[in-house]
Amino acid sequence: MNKNKCKFDPITLEILWKRLVSIVDESDASVIRTAFSSLLRDAHDYTCMFTDSRGQELVQGTLCTPGMAGAMALGMKKIVNSIPLEDYNDGDVFIINDPWLLAGHLNDVCVWSPIFFKGRPVAFTACIFHHTDIGGRTASDNRDVYAEGLYIPLTKLYDAGKLNKGLVNMIRWNVRTATEFDGDIRSQVAANHVCSQKIIEMMEDEGLSTLDDLADEIIDRTEISMRAAIEKIKDGTYAHEGIIEGAGSKPDIPIKLSVKVDGSKIHVDFDGTSKQVDWGVNVVYNFTYAYVFMAIKSAFDPGVPINEGAIRPITMTAPKGSIVNCKFPAAVAARMVVGHFMTEMVFKALAKAAPDNIIAGSGGTPAQTNIFHGSFANGKPWHTMIIRGGGMGASSKFDGHHCAIFPANGANTPVEILESDTTMIVESRGLVQDSGGPGRQRGGIGRQMIIRSPEDGENSPGTTSIAVQAGRYIYPPEGIFGGKDGSLAQYLKNGENADPSGLTFMEPGDRVSFVSAGGGGYGDPFEREAKAVERDVQYGYVSIEKAKKDYGVIIDPVSLKVDLDATKTLREEK
Numbered sequence: 001m002n003k004n005k006c007k008f009d010p011i012t013l014e015i016l017w018k019r020l021v022s023i024v025d026e027s028d029a030s031v032i033r034t035a036f037s038s039l040l041r042d043a044h045d046y047t048c049m050f051t052d053s054r055g056q057e058l059v060q061g062t063l064c065t066p067g068m069a070g071a072m073a074l075g076m077k078k079i080v081n082s083i084p085l086e087d088y089n090d091g092d093v094f095i096i097n098d099p100w101l102l103a104g105h106l107n108d109v110c111v112w113s114p115i116f117f118k119g120r121p122v123a124f125t126a127c128i129f130h131h132t133d134i135g136g137r138t139a140s141d142n143r144d145v146y147a148e149g150l151y152i153p154l155t156k157l158y159d160a161g162k163l164n165k166g167l168v169n170m171i172r173w174n175v176r177t178a179t180e181f182d183g184d185i186r187s188q189v190a191a192n193h194v195c196s197q198k199i200i201e202m203m204e205d206e207g208l209s210t211l212d213d214l215a216d217e218i219i220d221r222t223e224i225s226m227r228a229a230i231e232k233i234k235d236g237t238y239a240h241e242g243i244i245e246g247a248g249s250k251p252d253i254p255i256k257l258s259v260k261v262d263g264s265k266i267h268v269d270f271d272g273t274s275k276q277v278d279w280g281v282n283v284v285y286n287f288t289y290a291y292v293f294m295a296i297k298s299a300f301d302p303g304v305p306i307n308e309g310a311i312r313p314i315t316m317t318a319p320k321g322s323i324v325n326c327k328f329p330a331a332v333a334a335r336m337v338v339g340h341f342m343t344e345m346v347f348k349a350l351a352k353a354a355p356d357n358i359i360a361g362s363g364g365t366p367a368q369t370n371i372f373h374g375s376f377a378n379g380k381p382w383h384t385m386i387i388r389g390g391g392m393g394a395s396s397k398f399d400g401h402h403c404a405i406f407p408a409n410g411a412n413t414p415v416e417i418l419e420s421d422t423t424m425i426v427e428s429r430g431l432v433q434d435s436g437g438p439g440r441q442r443g444g445i446g447r448q449m450i451i452r453s454p455e456d457g458e459n460s461p462g463t464t465s466i467a468v469q470a471g472r473y474i475y476p477p478e479g480i481f482g483g484k485d486g487s488l489a490q491y492l493k494n495g496e497n498a499d500p501s502g503l504t505f506m507e508p509g510d511r512v513s514f515v516s517a518g519g520g521g522y523g524d525p526f527e528r529e530a531k532a533v534e535r536d537v538q539y540g541y542v543s544i545e546k547a548k549k550d551y552g553v554i555i556d557p558v559s560l561k562v563d564l565d566a567t568k569t570l571r572e573e574k
Contacts, residue, residue, distance in 0.1 A: 439521020
């Protein structure tokens with residue numbers, strides 16, 4: 001840590017920190033106003049951040065996606081330092097989607113720029129957008145990254161303010177919806193510009209010639225706070241072995257990890273974990289680290305700022321060529337199918353050491369992702385993606401949230417937006433009764449969504465393809481400390497089980513049903529307050545039959561009120 005005397009008094013430091021956060025959040029807001037894709041405008045599948053002149057993460061957006069943000073924190077440090085500081089030009093804008101340097105698959109495209117102040121670069125601003133289409137085959141059963149789309153190495157999008165038109169044209173000819181892609185790239189450039197201008201304004205207002213001193217103070221203080229949080233965990237090595245289901249006929253994937261707590265630092269090791277596989281669920285090191293970091297950070301001090309200082313106490317090793325540290329050219333398009341489980345795996349390892357700091361398994365782990373491609377009646381192609389949440393796992397104090405996209409963050413795409421962007425019709429969307437795992441604290445409720453391809457003569461859309469990146473079809477979200485498992489996910493076509501490992505083709509009149517899993521419960525269900533079960537029945541979360549069977553609570557079928565005497569008798573019998 002930097003041992004120099006603080007150059008900022010506490011009040012000034014807090015004001016500057018809040019201003020930095022507001023700057024990134026303003027950059028975030030510009031994305032919502034300017035992005036073309038609903039995945040960005042409505043589902044918020046993007047992340048904005050900026051670093052100091054040395055590439056150290058300083059601030060990230062409040063609504064960022066943890067996988068992107070955590071991977072960017074590691075990747076941007078390498079990327080910005082790959083070019084000597086003196087070789088940057090004012091007006092440079094770079095573009096890259098290398099999965100191994102950044103967020104783990106080709107769809108996550110990073111646009112970044114140096115921030116110049118008084119003739120020299122003082123910081124870097126960056127944003128990653130999940131572009132719905134990057135070319136290639138959209139299914140998760142591709143055998144290598146070459147089949148997954150366009151690979152963009154570190155390249156200048158603008159050179160000293162001059163657009164690289166040849167690069168733009170090359171990208172446009174390799175994607176299905178070029179106008180949308182082009183618009184989203186411009187939105188990224190705009191977001192970075194907003195961030196740059198606001199940083200310059202702040203430096204002028206505060207009379208700063210550099211950001212590095214301020215960055216050092218913020219980062220060092222963050223590191224101290226993060227280490228203090230870790231020191232509250234009893235020293236020791238905590239291990240866990242888990243299984244992630246293979247999609248379709250794919251074999252299951254064993255995960256093995258140990259979490260070593262040593263004073264103010266934590267080391268996570270994945271020795272013994274499965275080798276990388278020949279389909280698209282392989283995870284790069286950065287993405288694995290992102291969700292390991294998220295587990296520890298969110299569990300032990302969620303209020304600590306997220307920057308280089310929070311990262312320093314948490315280290316990780318994973319065998320090269322393993323499913324959590326795959327080697328090029330592994331297929332990685334569906335890396336969240338495995339990567340999102342890293343948070344849950346760390347929670348399970350630390351369950352005995354910190355039972356009040358973790359949650360049960362979640363139905364939104366992994367995020368339930370569906371990629372649709374089709375054409376309008378006039379032949380114009382459309383391409384869209386939605387992210388569906390499931391029931392979140394319960395904690396020691398709270399029931400799980402419903403339809404949560406955990407740990408990925410993000411939002412559910414509105415029905416109206418999906419129908420306006422595509423030819424599909426959403427017939428129904430609603431919560432699934434009895435899907436939340438019973439417990440003293442109940443798991444969150446899962447959700448069903450039924451989509452139809454219309455058949456109305458000349459407006460018939462033709463064939464629509466669906467790629468599914470999801471899970472929880474075989475192994476449900478597990479309850480903990482006596483809590484019961486949440487319900488399984490389902491994927492149906494015309495009422496029959498469909499294969500989520502490849503492409504599904506919908507013809508006019510076909511229906512697909514996506515059912516996300518419910519979250520696991522926490523603690524003995526018979527210890528749940530009877531009045532809480534009563535409310536669950538009244539809200540439609542739990543049926544009268546399950547209230548009796550799972551919770552030992554008798555509910556009057558007419559009044560929907562709890563019969564306290566009958567409930568007491570039943571619970572005493574069990």
